[in-house]
Amino acid sequence: MNRATDQPEVNPLREGLATRAVPQPCSVVIFGATGDLTHRKLIPALYNLAADGELPPAVTVIGFARRQKSDDDFRREMEESTRKFSRQPVRDEIWKTFAQSIFYHQSDFADENGFKTLADRLARVDKERGTRGNRLFYFAVAPDQFEPILKNLKAARLNQAAEGSWARVIVEKPFGTDLASARELNRVVHNSFAENQTYRIDHFLGKETAQNILVLRFANAIFEPLWNTRYIDHVQITAAETLGVEGRAGYYETAGALRDMVQNHLLQLLCLVGMEPPTDLDADSIRDEKVKVVRSLRRMSDVETTVVRGQYAAGAINGKPVPAYREEENVDPKSTIDTFVALRLQIDNWRWADVPIYMRVGKRLPKSGTEISVHFKKAPAVLFNKENVTLDQNVLVIRIQPDEGISLRMQAKVPGTSLRIEPVKMDFHYGTSFGKASPEAYERLLLDAMSGDATLFARRDEVEEAWAFIDPIEEAWHAKTGAPGLCFYPAGSWGPNEADELLARDGRAWRRL
Ligand code: BG6
Numbered sequence: 001m002n003r004a005t006d007q008p009e010v011n012p013l014r015e016g017l018a019t020r021a022v023p024q025p026c027s028v029v030i031f032g033a034t035g036d037l038t039h040r041k042l043i044p045a046l047y048n049l050a051a052d053g054e055l056p057p058a059v060t061v062i063g064f065a066r067r068q069k070s071d072d073d074f075r076r077e078m079e080e081s082t083r084k085f086s087r088q089p090v091r092d093e094i095w096k097t098f099a100q101s102i103f104y105h106q107s108d109f110a111d112e113n114g115f116k117t118l119a120d121r122l123a124r125v126d127k128e129r130g131t132r133g134n135r136l137f138y139f140a141v142a143p144d145q146f147e148p149i150l151k152n153l154k155a156a157r158l159n160q161a162a163e164g165s166w167a168r169v170i171v172e173k174p175f176g177t178d179l180a181s182a183r184e185l186n187r188v189v190h191n192s193f194a195e196n197q198t199y200r201i202d203h204f205l206g207k208e209t210a211q212n213i214l215v216l217r218f219a220n221a222i223f224e225p226l227w228n229t230r231y232i233d234h235v236q237i238t239a240a241e242t243l244g245v246e247g248r249a250g251y252y253e254t255a256g257a258l259r260d261m262v263q264n265h266l267l268q269l270l271c272l273v274g275m276e277p278p279t280d281l282d283a284d285s286i287r288d289e290k291v292k293v294v295r296s297l298r299r300m301s302d303v304e305t306t307v308v309r310g311q312y313a314a315g316a317i318n319g320k321p322v323p324a325y326r327e328e329e330n331v332d333p334k335s336t337i338d339t340f341v342a343l344r345l346q347i348d349n350w351r352w353a354d355v356p357i358y359m360r361v362g363k364r365l366p367k368s369g370t371e372i373s374v375h376f377k378k379a380p381a382v383l384f385n386k387e388n389v390t391l392d393q394n395v396l397v398i399r400i401q402p403d404e405g406i407s408l409r410m411q412a413k414v415p416g417t418s419l420r421i422e423p424v425k426m427d428f429h430y431g432t433s434f435g436k437a438s439p440e441a442y443e444r445l446l447l448d449a450m451s452g453d454a455t456l457f458a459r460r461d462e463v464e465e466a467w468a469f470i471d472p473i474e475e476a477w478h479a480k481t482g483a484p485g486l487c488f489y490p491a492g493s494w495g496p497n498e499a500d501e502l503l504a505r506d507g508r509a510w511r512r513l
Contacts, residue, residue, distance in 0.1 A: 023450035024166075025058035026134035027125050029118065031109065031149050032141035033063025033074070037172065039081035041203075042140060043102075045442035047082045050098045051091065052439075054447060058130040061102045064118065066109070074104035087440050101129070109141070110148040115156040122158070133165030136449055140172055142251075143185060150192040159192040170199045170449055173264055174255060175458070178474065179467035186460050195460055199449045204265040204370075205456040206441030206448075208430065209404045213272040213372075214286075216398070216406065223396075224277070226376070228351045233377045233393060235357045236511055237269055239400075240365040242317050244491070245339070249330035256338040258309075261361045263470045267294060268458070269400070270357060273372055274347055283455040287462060294465040298346040303476035304484045308498040310340030312364040315491030322364065322491045336486050338477075339363045342499035344506075356506060360499060364491035369513045370400035384411070384421055392423045395511070404430040404438060 028046070030038055049055040063074050079099065083090045105121060107114020126133050137153065139146060150169075153159050161167040171189065176182025189198055204210055217223055226232070239261055245252050252260065271290035278285040300306055314324040326333050340362035347357065376394040379385045395409040407427040414420040430438060448456055477483055487496035494500075494510070503509055 021451040021453055023054070023056055023059075023447050024134055024452075025056040025129075025131050026136050026166075026450055027060045027062055027122050027131045028136045028138060028446075028450075029062045029064055029105075029122075030138045030140055031064050031145070032139070033065040033104065034067055034077075035065075035140055037140040038063065039078070040085045041440070041442045042138065042446075043078045044082045044086045045440055045446055047090065047095065047098055048087050048440065049443050049447060050101075051088060051094045054443075056450075058132075059101060059450070060125050060129050060131055062105050062118070062121070062125075063102070064105045064107065064114075066106070068106050069104055071102070071104050075099045075102050078102060087437065087443075109145050109152070112152050112155055115152040115158065119156045119158055133162045134450075135161065135165075135167045136170065137168070138170045138172075143174065143176070146171070146185065147188050150188060154192040159197075166197070166452065167193070168197050168199060168449060168452075169193045170201055170445075172201050174251075174259065175200055175264070175463050176467060177254065177259060179464060179471050182463055182467045186464070196454070198460070199445075199454055200458040200460075200463060201445060202264050202268050202456075202458050203441040203445065204268055204400070205458075206443075206445040207400055207404075208438040208444075209398060209400045209406075210269060210272060211444075211456070212406075213269075213398060217273075218277050227374075229353050229355050231376055232355050233375045234355055234506075234508060235273060235375065236373045237266055237273075237357070237359045237371075238373075238510070238513060239266060239361040239370040240367055240494075240513060241363050242365060242368045244312070244322060244364050245325060245328050245331065247329060249328060253331060253335060253337055257341045257361050257363065258338055258470060258473060262341055262343070262359065263466050264458070264463075266359050266361060267466045267469070268462075269370075269372060270345075270359070271462075273374070273398075274352060274357075276351070281455070283453060283457075284459075286455055287459045291459065291462045291465055292349075293347060294462065294469060296347050296349045296352075297469050298348050299469065300343075300472050300476070303473050306344045306502075307473055307476075307484070308340075308342040308487060308496060308502055309338045309477060309484065310342075310362065310487045310489050310496040310499065311335070311337065312339050312362075312491045313488045315364065315489075315493065317364060317366070317492050324491070325364075338486070340365075340489060340495045340499070342495060342502055343473075344502055358503060358508075358510070360495060360510065362489075362495050365494055366492050367513050369402065371511075371513065372398040372400065373511050374398075375508075375511075379411075384419075389421075391421060397511070405433075 105118055125131050159167055176185050271293045274293040275289040278289045312325050325339050326335055342360040345357040374396040378393050385391050391411050397407045399405050405428045407425045409423050409425050411421050412424040414422050445456060487498045489496040
C-alpha cells in the first residue's frame with residue numbers, strides 16, 4: 001500500500017497496460033477438456049490464479065469432452081497434470097478447494113442433447129455457485145470441431161446471455177491456414193458470437209515482456225523520439241527453440257514454421273514494436289494501430305531473395321544426437337514443411353521507411369529464446385568513430401523469454417590511461433528487479449477474458465491481414481514451377497547458411513542470442 005494515499009500501489013511494469021477491470025465470476029466451459037492444452041496450460045493457469053487469490057471464488061470450470069468419466073476422475077487427472085506443469089508448486093489445501101470448482105460434462109461435440117444438458121447444468125451452477133449467468137467458452141479443439149460446437153451452442157441459446165450477464169468465446173490457434181480459411185472460420189464463429197464476444201488467443205501477447213513493449217515505448221520519454229527511420233538502422237526479431245516437432249506432426253505437417261509462428265506470434269510482436277501511439281489504452285484503439293502495421297507491410301513479391309525456408313536435418317542438441325525432421329514420428333519422409341524461416345520485411349510508412357525488419361524462427365536451434373533487438377544507426381564518423389575504428393551500434397534488446405528483460409548496449413571508455421572504447425550493457429532483468437515471478441501468459445489472458453478486456457487478443461481484421469501477408473509466400477513456395485528450394489540445416493545450428501546470407505547481403509549479421 002502507498003501510505004500517503006492508502007491506494008494499492010500499481011506498478012505499470014507489473015500490472016501491464018492499465019489496471020485491469022475486475023474479473024467477474026463465471027463458468028469456464030473447456031471444449032477439448034481431455035486434450036494437451038487443458039492439461040499443460042489451462043488448468044495449471046486457473047490453479048495458479050486461484051493460488052494467487054486472483055480468481056473470483058465462484059469461477060467454475062466445466063470440462064467438456066467425449067470420453068466417459070466422472071467429476072472425480074477428471075479432477076484426479078487435472079491434479080496430476082497441474083502438479084507436473086504448474087508454475088508454482090501445488091499446495092494441497094489450495095488444490096482441494098480449487099478442485100471443488102471443477103466438473104466434467106461428457107458429450108460428443110455434434111450431439112445437440114449434450115448442449116441442452118450443458119445449459120441446464122450451467123443454470124444450476126449459476127444458482128449454486130453464484131456465477132451470475134456469465135459464460136466463457138474455451139475452444140481447445142482443432143478448428144474442424146468449431147462448427148458443430150458453435151452450432152450446438154447457438155441451438156441451446158448459450159451464445160446469448162441474460163440481461164446483465166455475458167457469454168464469450170475464446171478461440172485457440174491455428175486460426176485458419178490461409179486468408180480464405182480464416183475468413184470462413186470468422187464467418188462460422190460470427191454466426192453464433194459477435195466480434196465483441198470473440199477472444200482469439202495469441203499466447204505471445206500474454207507474455208509479460210510483450211506487454212511491456214508498449215510501456216517501454218510510451219511510458220518513457222527517451223525512446224519514442226528515436227523510434228524511427230532517422231535513428232534506427234534495422235530491427236531483428238528471433239524466436240528460437242531447441243525443441244523439435246515433439247509428437248505434433250499431425251498438425252505441424254500441415255502448418256510449418258511460417259504459419260505456426262510468423263503469421264501470429266511474430267507479426268504480433270512486430271506490431272507492438274512498429275505501431276504508432278494509440279489515442280488511449282482502449283482495446284480497439286490499440287488494435288486499430290496494430291492492424292495498420294500489418295497493412296503497411298510490403299507484400300512479398302520476391303520470395304526467393306527475401307525469405308529463407310529451412311528444415312532441420314539430423315544433428316545434436318546439447319551434445320545429444322537428434323533425428324532429422326523427416327525421420328520424426330508421423331512425418332512424411334519426403335516432407336518439405338518449413339521448420340525454420342528467415343525473412344526480410346519492410347513496413348511502408350513514414351516511420352519505418354528504409355528500415356529493414358529481419359525475422360527468424362526455427363525449431364532445433366542451439367538455444368531457446370525470443371528477443372527483439374533494435375539496432376540504432378552508427379554514430380557519425382567523427383571523433384571516436386573515425387574510418388579506421390568502427391564502433392558497434394547501440395542496440396536495445398527486449399528479451400521476451402527466458403530471462404525476461406531489456407538491455408541497452410552502448411560504448412564506454414575502458415578505465416586506464418589510454419583511450420580504449422568497448423561496448424557495455426545496461427541490463428534490466430525482471431527476475432531481480434521485481435520480487436515476484438511473472439504469471440504465465442495463459443493466466444493473464446484468462447483473467448482478461450473474464451474481465452472483458454480484449455486488448456491482448458487478436459481482432460478479426462488483424463488475423464485476416466496477417467494471412468493476406470503470409471499467403472503470397474506460401475503460394476510462391478508451392479508454385480508448380482520456380483518455387484524457391486528448401487534449405488536444410490543440421491539440428492543444433494542457427495539455421496541454414498542462406499539465412500546468414502540474407503543479412504550479409506545487406507552488410508549485417510544476426511545478433512547472437
Ligand atoms: C505455439 C507453437 O503457438 O508456440 C509451437 O504452435 C511453439 O510450435 C510455441 O513451440 C512456442 O511458445 P512458447 O511460449 O513456448 O515460446
